[in-house]
Amino acid sequence: MLHRVPRDVWIGLAVIAGAGFYWLGADGIPISPLDGAVNAAAMPKALALALAVLGALLIIRSLSVEMMAARAGAAPAAAQSLSDEDRRANRIKHLRAAGVVVIGAGYLLIVTTVGYIISIAALITVLAFYIGAKADWRLPATALGIAVGFYVIFVQFLGIPLPPGILQALGV
């Protein structure tokens, strides 16, 4: 009897679900008169099947290890090493990591409107602060200096048109 469902079982189930969605997408690929012996959907469907099989293998492998251990009376791997405190620390770690994506997405939302220099300076300020930089006047000042440096390299030196944003409207 298993005390707890091992993590790889959940991962395997997610993989099988992903394979199902991918199969549905592959099924929707139109048939073209240019298709030869193998049409455009064949490879994606084969990949979906292979992924589902591998997902099932992952589940079987994980369950077999757990059940052998359970029969012998060993603690289940899933519950073995992590204390509540470890789990909380892990959760915080993952949330902090997700914060990087949120900050990055925030930058992408404002960059075309606000413009490159201001938004990249804001990105550096917020991200550096988020990762642990001290919040004082040096942080935004350094970020602005780096942003101007990047702007000079990309726009002036490499000739890449980065979004000007409101600076253009202000005639800067």
Place this chain on the structure above:
Amino acid sequence: MEGISIAFEVMTTSPAVFAAMLGVAWGIVGGALPGISPSITMALLLPFTYDMDPIPAIVLLASTYVGAEYGGSIPAILIRTPGTNAAAATAVDGYEMQKQGRGGEALGISLVSGVTGGALGYLFLVIFTEPLASVALAFSFPAYFALGVLGLSVIASLSGDGLVKGLIAGIVGLMIATVGTDPLSGVGRFTFGQAELLSGIPFILVMVGLFAVSELMVQAGKPEGEKKQTVQTRIQLPTFRNWRKLWRSQGIGGGIGIFEGVMPGAGGSIAAFMSYNEARRWSSVADNYGKGEPEGIAAPETANNAVANTALVPVLSFGIPGSNSTAILLGGLLIHGLQPGPLLFQREQEFVYGLFGGLLVANISLFLIGILMLTPAIWLVNRPKPYLMACILALVFSGIYSINHSVFDLYVVLICGALGYCMRLMGFPFLPMVLGLVLGYLIEANYRRALELTGGSHSIFIEDPIALGLLTVAALFVVGSAARDVVATRKAARAREAEGAGS
């Protein structure tokens, strides 16, 4: 001789020399930053090569790899924090020497050994790549398909005891490669009505997201911890007499590095640790290893710099990358429309010899640039992590935007970063996914073209001797790894059983 004259001409008429030096300098800086591996250093540079001519672009990437392998030894020696995985072996004796006040000497040995390893690896690359590639001249559609499958089967040897997860990652890579317009029929696949997806998802976005953005996420999740120690030192090159004492360990490192570089999946880390162990085994001062022995730096540093050159052999000959760094290099080749293999040597001689010339410059200039870049590299190592990480994300966004001037691309990078973080969390390796992505087109297009020839009969893959041979080797790879996986699973279960019985 013709190759030398082509290389000389390219070197004198293109910016390849500048690209080689710039690549080495950038590589040293990137390699010196803990957490920023050679592959991330190369991935960060990839967007900037997009609009460059192929020769300087690929020379820049390959030279970055050369520089990064040396750069990794700087923080390994100074603060016992390897800048690259391969430099972990260097940290053992390097940091001991630093503690004894011999850090400058250790850095000098690392640099000289790196240049030596680079030279040995470079010679092997130049001499053996073309003959190996010429084997592929006899390849037909089925053989190219089989070659792609063989490349994917490398996954098996790279996945350790997580073969199933490695294969899943490889399949996901192949799935990403199917996004966009089907190259044979012109039908759109998985585009979800987005015009930006019609041309597929460029490798570069996936690679930068997987390697660079996911690493930033990992770093953000780590607590700041204790204040970083600040170090300063000056490089001290070994005298000729001291250098001679290192020849045997450098020879061992060079030999192992050359061999491991060519082997798929081995890479610099394995070469470095193997050469450390072998140098110790054959050393007359084996007892000094681990206590600040110069040979303990010379062997791994020679090995990982030899790998940086010989790892290009399977990439250029067959288009099969054996490591993350060479996968990015392959991505760079494909971005510039260069298909590795024998035809590359026939049709793109200027490119191939230009690359060889550029790498020669990179390996030679490593010596000088290694000395010049030490101070800026140490300065960067001493910078606070939050600023470094924020600047890297800003660089990623700026570089990726500059390719297509598309914010959509940046969203893709961010999504790939999140995917990479989840993969790390769940124990999925990156390389199989990158392999699937870069080999996807080769496999699918040649599979379908082969079946066109036979009207859909798969017998062509058995009738073609090269295809059959390659598929057999691929099958052996997978079966061997599966057997190893089963043994490891049973061993783990038995260990748990024993634990249960004991409790």
